[in-house]
Amino acid sequence: MKHVIIGNGPAGVVAAEALRKADAAAEIVLIGAEPEPAYSRMAIPYLLEGNIDESGTWLRKTEGHFARLRIRELQARVVSMNTTQRKLLLADGQFETYDRLLIASGSHPVRPSIPGIDLPQVQTCWTLADARAIASLAKPGTRVLQLGAGFIGCIIMEALAARGVELTVVEMGDRMVPRMMTPKAGGMIKQWVESKGVRVLTGKGVQRIAPAGANPGLLDRLAQAVGVGAKSEASGLTVTLSDGEALGCDLVIVAAGVAPNVGFLENTGVQVAKGVLVDSRMQTTVAGIYAAGDVAEAPDLLTGAHLVAAIQPNAADQARVAALNMAGREAQLPGVLAINVLDTLGLVSTSFGQWWGETAQNGGAGTELVDSANHRYLSLQFKDDVLIGATSIGHTEHVGVLRGLIQTRTRLGSWKDALLKDPNCYMAAYLASAQRAA
Amino acid sequence: MQKSLHIDANKCTGCLQCEMACSYENHGVFNISKSRIKVFNFEHAGRKVPYTCTQCSEAWCMTACPVDAIRIDAGTGAKAVHEDICVGCKVCTIACPFGTVNYIAETGKVQKCDLCGGEPACADACPTGAITYVDADWTGLDKMRAWAGKTDTQPRATA
Ligand SMILES: Cc1cc2nc3c(=O)[nH]c(=O)nc-3n(C[C@H](O)[C@H](O)[C@H](O)COP(=O)(O)OP(=O)(O)OC[C@H]3O[C@@H](n4cnc5c(N)ncnc54)[C@H](O)[C@@H]3O)c2cc1C
Ligand code: SF4
Numbered sequence: 001m002k003h004v005i006i007g008n009g010p011a012g013v014v015a016a017e018a019l020r021k022a023d024a025a026a027e028i029v030l031i032g033a034e035p036e037p038a039y040s041r042m043a044i045p046y047l048l049e050g051n052i053d054e055s056g057t058w059l060r061k062t063e064g065h066f067a068r069l070r071i072r073e074l075q076a077r078v079v080s081m082n083t084t085q086r087k088l089l090l091a092d093g094q095f096e097t098y099d100r101l102l103i104a105s106g107s108h109p110v111r112p113s114i115p116g117i118d119l120p121q122v123q124t125c126w127t128l129a130d131a132r133a134i135a136s137l138a139k140p141g142t143r144v145l146q147l148g149a150g151f152i153g154c155i156i157m158e159a160l161a162a163r164g165v166e167l168t169v170v171e172m173g174d175r176m177v178p179r180m181m182t183p184k185a186g187g188m189i190k191q192w193v194e195s196k197g198v199r200v201l202t203g204k205g206v207q208r209i210a211p212a213g214a215n216p217g218l219l220d221r222l223a224q225a226v227g228v229g230a231k232s233e234a235s236g237l238t239v240t241l242s243d244g245e246a247l248g249c250d251l252v253i254v255a256a257g258v259a260p261n262v263g264f265l266e267n268t269g270v271q272v273a274k275g276v277l278v279d280s281r282m283q284t285t286v287a288g289i290y291a292a293g294d295v296a297e298a299p300d301l302l303t304g305a306h307l308v309a310a311i312q313p314n315a316a317d318q319a320r321v322a323a324l325n326m327a328g329r330e331a332q333l334p335g336v337l338a339i340n341v342l343d344t345l346g347l348v349s350t351s352f353g354q355w356w357g358e359t360a361q362n363g364g365a366g367t368e369l370v371d372s373a374n375h376r377y378l379s380l381q382f383k384d385d386v387l388i389g390a391t392s393i394g395h396t397e398h399v400g401v402l403r404g405l406i407q408t409r410t411r412l413g414s415w416k417d418a419l420l421k422d423p424n425c426y427m428a429a430y431l432a433s434a435q436r437a438a
Numbered sequence: 439m440q441k442s443l444h445i446d447a448n449k450c451t452g453c454l455q456c457e458m459a460c461s462y463e464n465h466g467v468f469n470i471s472k473s474r475i476k477v478f479n480f481e482h483a484g485r486k487v488p489y490t491c492t493q494c495s496e497a498w499c500m501t502a503c504p505v506d507a508i509r510i511d512a513g514t515g516a517k518a519v520h521e522d523i524c525v526g527c528k529v530c531t532i533a534c535p536f537g538t539v540n541y542i543a544e545t546g547k548v549q550k551c552d553l554c555g556g557e558p559a560c561a562d563a564c565p566t567g568a569i570t571y572v573d574a575d576w577t578g579l580d581k582m583r584a585w586a587g588k589t590d591t592q593p594r595a596t597a
Contacts, residue, residue, distance in 0.1 A: 014501055040504035046525040052505075061506050061523065313502040313533040320501060341528040348541065350532055396531065396541040398476075404535030427537065431478055431487055 001026045003326055004088065004096060006078050007104035007261075008032030010040055011293025011315040013059045015102050018323035020069045026327070029096065030066065031088075033077040036128050038066075041106075042312050044131045045159035048138075054128060078105075078264045083286050100326045103276055103284070103291040104319065105261040107310055112147075112256050116209030121237055122252040125156045134253070140164035143249040145239050147206050149176045152310075153255035154189075154344050160253065161198060161345055168199040168247060175202055180340050180351045184370060185377050185391050189344050192375060196345045205242040209252055212236035258310050260295040273297055275308035280332040282322035290326055292318035301335030301407070302354045302388050309336045337407050341399075347375060350399050353406045354389035357381035367420045378423045385416040390426075401430040410434045440515045442574045443551075443558060445488050449568035452477055452486035459563035463554055472542070474551045475560045475569075488569055490560075491538035491551040493517055499550065502533035511552065515574075518552035521545070 003019050005012045008030050016030045032038060043057035060066070066073050077091040081101075088096045109124040111117045123137065124130055138144055142165045146157060149171035160167055171178075175186030176193070190200050213236075239247045260275040271277045271285040275297030282290045282298075293315035297308045314336055324331035341350045358364025358381065366381040376394035380387060387405040404410075405426070412419065415429040457473035465472045475490035497517050500508040507523040508530060510516070519530075519539075526546040530539045539550040551558075553571075561571040 010504060042504045042527060042529075043525055046527070052525060056505060056523070056525065059504070059506060312504050312529050313498070316501040316533075317498075339532045341532045343526075343528065346543075348528065348543075352532070396528075396543070398537035398540065399531055400534035400539060401537035403532055404537065407535060428478055428480065430537065431489065432480065435489075 002029070002097065002099045003027065003102070004029045004031065004098035004100075005102040005104055006031050006088070006264075007106055007293070007295070008038040008059075008073070009104065009106050009293065009315070010059060010312055011104035011106070011295075011319040012102070013038050013319075014316045015104060015292060015319040015323040015326075016066070016071045017069065018320045019327055020071060022324055022327035022329055028069075028071045029074055029098075030071050031074045031076055031078060031090075031096070033075070033091075034127060034129070035075060038073070039128060040312075041126060042155075044125065044128070045155050047128075047131055048125075048135060048156075048159035049162040057128065080264050080266070081268055083268050083270070083289065086288075099288070101289045102319075102322055102326065103265070103270070103289065103295055104293050104315075105264075105295045107258040107260045107275075107294040107308070109254060110257045110259050111254055112206075114206055114209060116237075117254070119209060119211070119237065119252075121235060121250065122209060122254060124254050125152075126258075134251075137251045138163050138165050141166060142251055143236075144168070144251045144253060145170065145206075145237075145247060145249040146253045146255060148255035148257070149173075149200065149202070150255065150257065151177055151180050151340055151342060152258075154342055156253060156255055157193070157198065158343060158345055161196065165251075167197075168201065168249070169193075170201045170204055170206055170241065172205045173202065176200065176344075177342065177349075177351075180338075180342070180355070181349065182355060182368070182379050182391050184368060185349060185351075185379070185393055188370075188372065188375065188377055188393055189342075189347060189349060192347045193344050198345070201241070204245075206239055206252075207242050208240040210238050210240075212238045212248060258294070260297070260308055262295065273306060277306075278318075280334055281325045282318055282333065283325065290322040292322040298333070299335045301337045304335070307336060307338070309338050311338065311340060313339055337403065339403055347393060348396050349377075349393045350391070350395065350402070352390040352402045353387075354381060354383075355379065355391045357389060358383045365416075365420065367423050369423050378426075380419055380423045380426065382412075382416055382419075385412045386410065387412065387419075398427045398430075401427060401434070404434060405430055408434065440574045441553075441556075441571050442493060442515075443490065443553070443561060444570045444572045445490075446568050446570075447485060447487045449566045450477065450486040450488055451566055451568075452479060453565065455563040455565060456488060456560035456569055459559040463559035464549070474538075474540075474549055488560075489538075491517070491534075491536065493551075493553070494536070498533040498535060499530035499539050502529050504529065511555070514553045514556045516551070516553040519548055519550055521547045524548060 038059045039057040144165040276291035294310040321331045321333045357366045363384045368379040379391040381389040390402045457470035460473040478487045524547045
């Protein structure tokens with residue numbers, strides 16, 4: 001049996017290892033398009049902060065790891081495929097055949113269609129190549145404007161701030177991390193970040209990016225006229241916001257969302273909505289072809305709504321289930337549970353599942369505990385006596401049980417009322433109801 | 439034979455010797471807030487429950503780690519955090535459905551039980567035998583493991 005995996009990010013690597021564990025004899029090929037050892041994108045912020053060097057981002061650190069597991073690494077870009085002949089066409093003109101295929105090609109950052117978005121000083125922060133470019137451009141004092149304050153945007157923000165840049169963040173939503181945090185929590189994060197010297201503009205978009213001086217906004221012209229304009233370096237940019245404000249900056253970082261890498265699947269019968277559609281075994285609409293990670297689209301565990309969950313733990317979970325099925329074993333993932341943890345300049349927040357809650361008609365109930373003075377926050381959301389979602393700030397002890405309770409749909413019984421009164425007792429509620437420890 | 443921690447909450451008196459020993463072993467200070475094992479106090483039920491990682495075979499923390507910082511110790515089978523590699527992303531703390539990986543702000547890294555390399559300080563310190571280090575076969579952690587198995591396979595309707 002020959003297993004081919006497209007993509008050598010976390011999903012591809014976890015799948016390759018799980019395949020080897022499940023089948024000692026199989027042939028395994030791991031294809032990656034980037035000219036790097038298999039690495040982890042989410043380690044890039046720590047590289048930019050200077051906490052690690054590039055080797056710190058590598059997914060596996062042991063020399064010869066893949067060779068030892070008899071996983072053949074192939075650096076190539078898949079451009080199209082023939083599902084009848086079970087053949088991949090690579091960018092260099094070569095072919096690679098497969099018996100079973102895993103699509104783990106991840107996603108790419110989207111550049112919104114804004115004039116000037118393709119200028120050289122406008123960067124995404126997604127690959128090691130991006131990281132190298134940002135490292136050379138973002139120096140202490142560099143004026144950086146970041147477009148987007150979603151989950152990944154906030155993580156990048158932390159790394160940029162650590163580099164000592166002068167940072168402004170522009171987010172279209174009404175708060176920071178709008179798709180992961182309750183309004184209250186998003187507001188607390190914004191306040192915290194602003195107190196650390198980052199300028200945060202929510203409810204605003206970027207309308208135009210132009211080389212400074214090329215098309216100065218009114219404010220710029222006024223400022224220059226009275227001699228207080230930002231120093232107009234040759235490389236500078238002027239960014240115009242939706243409310244007309246014009247900002248001078250040296251570097252724009254785009255973190256405005258991602259889209260799955262599905263181009264090579266055109267006309268293959270592998271159905272793609274936003275991402276590659278998979279069932280609970282991670283199989284696509286074509287038998288023998290599976291998908292996992294940032295490229296896969298699966299139902300949400302709680303709402304059933306289809307989503308592409310571009311998060312690391314999901315990539316690992318889906319990859320493991322896909323690999324077991326490819327190896328002929330039985331494994332299922334009934335749905336995706338969205339879980340996130342974020343550190344914004346020292347403030348740690350988490351969100352789990354259906355954090356926005358459920359309506360009362362549908363058995364929903366929730367509680368929100370706000371301690372602004374100590375920067376702590378906890379929201380728990382229930383449906384009947386089962387926890388379905390949570391948001392926290394400032395909690396770093398035992399937060400994993402929130403996942404445990406949601407994912408296993410543990411019936412909380414009388415502990416639900418205890419939690420509604422004091423959400424902080426979630427660990428006791430977990431031990432008592434999930435572990436039957438008390 | 440691999441060994442593991444066996445916890446018998448019925449024998450626990452809540453003296454917190456285990457937490458002290460864990461903190462001293464791993465941080466060189468007697469500060470129970472740094473302990474990797476925690477004793478939970480159920481006042482109404484009059485029960486104390488020591489709780490830490492069971493070194494489960496699914497090891498969600500280890501598979502979720504983006505930089506290979508959590509590895510299986512060849513000697514003990516423990517899933518151990520390598521602090522020199524950990525970048526402090528905290529993904530393992532939300533991936534572990536048992537909540538046994540915690541982030542430590544002072545170090546910027548996470549910590550979890552690593553069985554002290556085969557001589558768990560908590561078990562040594564426990565005066566009542568509530569925590570023992572025994573052959574894995576007898577630990578009675580099956581209940582917890584069985585529950586662990588449900589985490590990614592439980593069918594939707596059986597809440
Ligand atoms: C800066 C940053 C910070 C992040 N922080 C977090 C975080 O804190 N927590 C979290 O949960 N998630 C985080 N993420 C998201 C996380 O990194 C992804 O969810 C994860 O990398 C997904 O893994 P994957 O293997 O599915 O995709 P990827 O890691 O994107 O890997 C896909 C691989 O496929 C290759 N590929 C693509 N197309 C082709 C092709 N046609 N042929 C061959 N190879 C191809 C790509 O080059 C790539 O190597 C972060 C991401 C970024 C960019
Ligand atoms: S916090 Fe450290 S050990 Fe945990 S997942 Fe991140 S890098 Fe790995």
